[in-house]
Amino acid sequence: MTKISLLPHHHTDDSLLSEIPDIEEIAVVSEAMKQLGDPARLQIFWILCHCEECVANLAAMVNMTSPAVSHHLRVLKDHNLVTAQRRGKEVYYQASHTPLVDSLHHTIEDIAKIACPQKPPLP
Numbered sequence: 001m002t003k004i005s006l007l008p009h010h011h012t013d014d015s016l017l018s019e020i021p022d023i024e025e026i027a028v029v030s031e032a033m034k035q036l037g038d039p040a041r042l043q044i045f046w047i048l049c050h051c052e053e054c055v056a057n058l059a060a061m062v063n064m065t066s067p068a069v070s071h072h073l074r075v076l077k078d079h080n081l082v083t084a085q086r087r088g089k090e091v092y093y094q095a096s097h098t099p100l101v102d103s104l105h106h107t108i109e110d111i112a113k114i115a116c117p118q119k120p121p122l123p
Contacts, residue, residue, distance in 0.1 A: 032100060035079045040064060041072045042108065045095065048082050049105040050117055052094040 036042045043062055047053065053061070059069045073093055076082040081101055082093050095101050109116060 029100065032079060032081060032104060035075055035081060036104065036108075038072070040068070041076060044069065044072050045076060045081060046105070046108055046114070048076075048093055049095040049101070052085075052092045054090045054092055058093070 036045055040062060044058060047058065047061060055066050055069050055073065058073075059066045062069065073082060073084075077084055077093075080096055080098070081104075083096050084091050084093050086092075095105065108114065
């Protein structure tokens with residue numbers, strides 16, 4: 001018996017039913033999107049999709065205090081949206097290199113009609 005026969009009305013092509021993601025798969029995306037629901041966090045995430053940066057510079061870029069930026073970075077890092085790397089006394093953050101982060105980055109730009117900044121050509 002297919003799932004389609006369990007539906008009260010037969011409006012949906014049964015091929016769609018086999019493609020519906022499991023709730024666990026959707027939960028990962030939902031959780032990531034929740035973390036980007038804060039405008040300041042979304043702005044920080046967008047910046048880190050384009051460059052690696054330290055807290056002090058991020059704070060100056062988004063006109064926030066370093067502790068506030070650190071809080072947002074901790075949330076993003078806890079949800080695997082950004083990574084951190086210590087170099088000497090500084091910690092540098094960048095967007096994680098995952099398919100989910102790439103998709104979120106491009107979705108943000110598509111929705112907001114933001115263009116990726118042009119990177120200078122390599123020497």
